[in-house]
Amino acid sequence: MYGYYKSPLHPLRISKEGVNLLIEKDGNNLRYKRTSSNETVEKILLTKDCGIIINPIEVLKFQKQLAQYQLIEFEKSVFVEPRDTNNIYLTFPVDIGIFISGRKNYDLLDTFTFAKQKYTLYGTPRDGVICKYHKSPVFTSLPSNLNPLVDGVMKLKLINTTDTWIEVTKSVFDSQEMKVYFNENLVSIRATMKILSGKIAETEFISAGIKRGMKKSLEVLESGRIVVSQKKFIMEEGL
Amino acid sequence: MNLEQILTILLNTFRNIKAEKIFPFILAVGIIISSIIIAKGTSMLLKKYLRDKFDIDRLGILLKGSYYGIIALAVILSLPILGIDTSGFLVAGGITGIVIGFASQNIVGNLVSGLFIMAERPIRIGSQVEIDQITGFVEDIGMMSTILRNFDGLYVRIPNEKVFTNNIINRGINVARIVERTIGIRYSDDTSKAIDIIYGVIEDHPYILKKPNSDVYVDEIKDGSVNIMMRVWTPSELWYTTKRELLLVVKNALEREGIQVSIPHRVIKYINDKPSNKDSN
Numbered sequence: 176m177y178g179y180y181k182s183p184l185h186p187l188r189i190s191k192e193g194v195n196l197l198i199e200k201d202g203n204n205l206r207y208k209r210t211s212s213n214e215t216v217e218k219i220l221l222t223k224d225c226g227i228i229i230n231p232i233e234v235l236k237f238q239k240q241l242a243q244y245q246l247i248e249f250e251k252s253v254f255v256e257p258r259d260t261n262n263i264y265l266t267f268p269v270d271i272g273i274f275i276s277g278r279k280n281y282d283l284l285d286t287f288t289f290a291k292q293k294y295t296l297y298g299t300p301r302d303g304v305i306c307k308y309h310k311s312p313v314f315t316s317l318p319s320n321l322n323p324l325v326d327g328v329m330k331l332k333l334i335n336t337t338d339t340w341i342e343v344t345k346s347v348f349d350s351q352e353m354k355v356y357f358n359e360n361l362v363s364i365r366a367t368m369k370i371l372s373g374k375i376a377e378t379e380f381i382s383a384g385i386k387r388g389m390k391k392s393l394e395v396l397e398s399g400r401i402v403v404s405q406k407k408f409i410m411e412e413g414l
Numbered sequence: 415m416n417l418e419q420i421l422t423i424l425l426n427t428f429r430n431i432k433a434e435k436i437f438p439f440i441l442a443v444g445i446i447i448s449s450i451i452i453a454k455g456t457s458m459l460l461k462k463y464l465r466d467k468f469d470i471d472r473l474g475i476l477l478k479g480s481y482y483g484i485i486a487l488a489v490i491l492s493l494p495i496l497g498i499d500t501s502g503f504l505v506a507g508g509i510t511g512i513v514i515g516f517a518s519q520n521i522v523g524n525l526v527s528g529l530f531i532m533a534e535r536p537i538r539i540g541s542q543v544e545i546d547q548i549t550g551f552v553e554d555i556g557m558m559s560t561i562l563r564n565f566d567g568l569y570v571r572i573p574n575e576k577v578f579t580n581n582i583i584n585r586g587i588n589v590a591r592i593v594e595r596t597i598g599i600r601y602s603d604d605t606s607k608a609i610d611i612i613y614g615v616i617e618d619h620p621y622i623l624k625k626p627n628s629d630v631y632v633d634e635i636k637d638g639s640v641n642i643m644m645r646v647w648t649p650s651e652l653w654y655t656t657k658r659e660l661l662l663v664v665k666n667a668l669e670r671e672g673i674q675v676s677i678p679h680r681v682i683k684y685i686n687d688k689p690s691n692k693d694s695n
Binding site: 241248291292293294295296297300301303304305308 | 587588589590591620621623624625626649651652
């Protein structure tokens with residue numbers, strides 16, 4: 176499904192996992208239609224020909240004001256040795272962006288996801304943040320047999336800077352800084368979690384794929400829709 | 415008049431100026447120059463500390479007020495040094511002040527309250543608030559009054575003194591809020607199963623937060639129904655949407671599993687057997 180669909184597009188039909196995408200001629204212009212069991216989106220494209228790029232995007236879906244942060248809860252907690260660095264692999268829900276391109280420019284046309292949507296509160300109602308929620312199994316090696324349209328893989332480097340064993344049960348990120356890489360079989364992100372104390376950690380995304388030759392996704396940020404505020408997220412409300 | 419004559423006049427003028435006359439003049443000028451420097455410094459300090467607390471327009475007014483206020487005070491203090499009697503000004507100013515003070519008590523009260531509201535910031539533009547039993551969205555916070563748009567879309571102006579001295583409930587200041595809903599089921603239905611179904615609905619609803627945990631329990635045993643209370647957390651900006659949706663999705667889910675929402679009814683039981691026609695006769 177991911178990739179660049181060149182002009183002429185009409186008609187372009189893609190059907191995956193119960194979602195149907197259609198671009199067809201509508202008079203002198205084009206008509207975009209996405210249908211699924213619970214949603215239909217239609218848009219008119221005032222152009223005779225354009226390209227379409229479909230790729231995974233950073234977390235931005237549905238309620239944009241709620242999607243700034245992503246909390247991944249570990250199915251099993253992880254103990255990190257004092258002054259040690261280790262990599263673990265987690266899953267994250269993939270959001271898919273459809274970009275329209277032409278005349279050396281592109282913009283976001285539509286977004287959707289096959290993953291379940293759920294939100295949670297990290298911290299207290301007064302000082303906390305609303306995060307997109309995902310519960311992930313913890314892998315010590317790269318997991319296989321994941322559906323790249325639903326689940327991506329996060330390679331998380333856990334850095335324990337303290338002199339004590341630390342139990343980690345979750346990780347929170349500022350998802351506006353997500354750098355998503357993909358190929359046909361895998362969607363991935365890389366991140367670090369620097370543990371500063373038993374209750375505080377600093378998380379950050381790294382702009383690199385977890386396998387060689389992976390392609391960097393077009394970002395909604397780059398298409399000028401969102402202003403990035405900060406790069407790192409400080410987890411102050413517990414690990 | 416030639417150059418020599420001009421120089422002679424100037425020299426005579428300078429000779430006639432005495433030190434005791436020039437010193438107060440220099441002192442007054444010094445005070446005013448110092449006051450300008452102090453005013454500048456005060457403005458910079460206020461700007462630094464109040465930048466985050468006031469919006470830029472109002473901060474500008476406050477900075478100009480403090481700047482010119484300090485300079486005006488310095489000028490008034492300098493006048494007696496130059497031999498100008500200011501007692502007349504002070505008496506006149508005092509009387510005028512008292513008169514204006516009485517006349518504009520409420521206006522000054524609103525103005526001062528406005529400054530405190532801007533500094534304390536219990537409400538923000540866009541917040542959903544309840545002030546003095548008026549509920550609505552904050553449209554503007556002015557120096558004298560606060561403007562709300564109530565839920566009927568009406569413009570409501572509340573004087574700042576009232577805003578400041580009344581209890582304020584800000585419904586949007588916390589990122590998450592609780593939605594409370596009650597649903598009544600029949601006595602004949604399995605209550606534990608109903609609670610499990612409701613927890614399932616809560617788990618599937620995207621905007622009911624995973625944490626803090628939701629609470630579902632039997633709240634009341636009423637005449638015709640077992641009332642189940644649902645207390646769930648939702649993002650504040652989606653509170654109304656979630657509240658509106660919750661009861662419907664729960665009702666539909668219960669009905670799909672054969673659990674009916676109770677309707678008001680009364681069951682009449684006779685203590686003895688129902689009287690037969692014969693007995694009645």
